[in-house]
Amino acid sequence: MSDKPRTVRALLAATTPWLAARGVESARTDAEILIAHALGVRRLDLYLDLDRPLDDDELARARALVARRGKREPVAYLVGTRELWGLAFEVTPDVLVPRPETEHLVELALAGIAPDAAGTIVDACTGTGCVAIAVLHERPGLRAVATDLSGAACVVAARNAERHGVADRVDVRTGDLLAPCVELREVLAVLANPPYVKDAERAALAPELHFEPALALFGEGADGLGHHRRLLVEARPLLAAGGFLACEIGAGQGEQVCGLPHEGFEAARVSVDLAGLPRVACWRKT
Numbered sequence: 001m002s003d004k005p006r007t008v009r010a011l012l013a014a015t016t017p018w019l020a021a022r023g024v025e026s027a028r029t030d031a032e033i034l035i036a037h038a039l040g041v042r043r044l045d046l047y048l049d050l051d052r053p054l055d056d057d058e059l060a061r062a063r064a065l066v067a068r069r070g071k072r073e074p075v076a077y078l079v080g081t082r083e084l085w086g087l088a089f090e091v092t093p094d095v096l097v098p099r100p101e102t103e104h105l106v107e108l109a110l111a112g113i114a115p116d117a118a119g120t121i122v123d124a125c126t127g128t129g130c131v132a133i134a135v136l137h138e139r140p141g142l143r144a145v146a147t148d149l150s151g152a153a154c155v156v157a158a159r160n161a162e163r164h165g166v167a168d169r170v171d172v173r174t175g176d177l178l179a180p181c182v183e184l185r186e187v188l189a190v191l192a193n194p195p196y197v198k199d200a201e202r203a204a205l206a207p208e209l210h211f212e213p214a215l216a217l218f219g220e221g222a223d224g225l226g227h228h229r230r231l232l233v234e235a236r237p238l239l240a241a242g243g244f245l246a247c248e249i250g251a252g253q254g255e256q257v258c259g260l261p262h263e264g265f266e267a268a269r270v271s272v273d274l275a276g277l278p279r280v281a282c283w284r285k286t
């Protein structure tokens with residue numbers, strides 16, 4: 001970047017090509033988000049006062065964030081939040097950054113649970129807690145048990161439940177998949193966005209993904225579907241008759257997921273996202 005751009009306009013103009021040259025695809029958007037965050041204003045405010053002068057502290061804060069982004073650290077870790085389902089979730093390096101694709105899992109869950117339903121759902125592999133919290137936000141009669149193997153992720157999920165006013169309806173438990181909630185019965189739905197990236201794909205991942213916890217990314221087994229396989233066994237005793245298990249999958253796993261053993265469930269139904277890619281596999285208990 002050229003030395004000491006002294007206005008918002010000059011800083012944006014210098015930052016955008018600097019980030020683009022480091023392989024950041026959304027360089028302009030990221031520059032806006034990071035500069036707005038450093039100045040403590042909204043993105044829109046940048047454009048309302050493009051010739052606003054910047055003092056040394058503001059410039060130093062913005063440059064520190066931009067430098068980290070230049071090393072491909074995800075924007076969400078730099079600003080500490082990411083939206084899903086219109087809700088802003090706290091993110092830390094202990095949790096996966098919520099992805100827009102995961103709204104498809106939320107949509108599918110809501111389609112299968114009546115607006116006035118009362119009962120319990122489980123969100124396994126909860127991370128930020130975004131799936132459970134988004135569903136509870138839309139279904140005031142539900143409670144959720146949210147599990148994660150990472151204790152640090154559970155702390156973030158609990159804070160997010162507090163932030164969105166559903167802490168009294170979310171029970172966050174640390175442990176392996178459904179082990180922390182084996183006592184549950186008559187559960188309406190078990191939802192999960194488990195890790196599903198194959199280990200063989202590790203080298204080809206975008207640089208940003210190397211900042212995210214490996215525990216959140218890499219699935220078990222050569223096909224990356226080990227968590228899904230285990231959930232199909234563990235979810236059945238918890239679910240009410242007619243209840244369902246819905247899991248996010250990778251875009252290339254649609255066929256393989258249909259071949260997983262699913263004793264006690266109807267055959268998998270795989271739904272596609274707006275781009276036509278397989279995104280969620282759903283099994284209804286027989």
Ligand SMILES: C[S@@+](CC[C@H](N)C(=O)[O-])C[C@H]1O[C@@H](n2cnc3c(N)ncnc32)[C@H](O)[C@@H]1O
Pocket residue numbers: 095096097098099102124125126127128129130131147148149150153175176177193194195196215216217
């Ligand atoms: C792909 S992230 C999903 C996070 C969040 N649900 C979302 O959609 O953004 C997977 C999460 O599963 C957790 N995890 C990995 N293995 C697990 C296991 N065996 N049992 C429970 N959680 C696990 C990770 O710590 C991570 O938070």
